[in-house]
Amino acid sequence: MNKVLLPIILLLAMTSPAKAELNCGALADDYLEVVKQESGLPFDQLAWGFVHGYAKGFVDGDWSRDYAVPSSASVNQVVRVVGKWLRNNPDLWHLSANKCVHRALIETWPKK
Numbered sequence: 001m002n003k004v005l006l007p008i009i010l011l012l013a014m015t016s017p018a019k020a021e022l023n024c025g026a027l028a029d030d031y032l033e034v035v036k037q038e039s040g041l042p043f044d045q046l047a048w049g050f051v052h053g054y055a056k057g058f059v060d061g062d063w064s065r066d067y068a069v070p071s072s073a074s075v076n077q078v079v080r081v082v083g084k085w086l087r088n089n090p091d092l093w094h095l096s097a098n099k100c101v102h103r104a105l106i107e108t109w110p111k112k
Helices: 005-015 024-038 045-061 075-088 097-108
Strands: none
Touching: 024 045, 024 075, 024 097, 045 075, 045 097, 075 097
């Protein structure tokens, strides 16, 4: 991962407004800003940074390791995996964001 980009992402994530209840639906809403950015559209940088910081923090901080994210995977790849999972599972948006990210990672990169 780009060593300059990571501190910026983490700073944006830490300074974004606190989420009263971070569920998968709220994370999916913020993920829309990633889609906008990738499409070249104006986007909310705080929401974009929050999603990237959340994904990076989750992978770095999750000790259960029920999944095996490849060491070559970038934060952008992890974010896309989570975003795809969220788009495909709107019926589970009531769950906590942690559960959705965990499920997305397990389904994509199961531990062998």
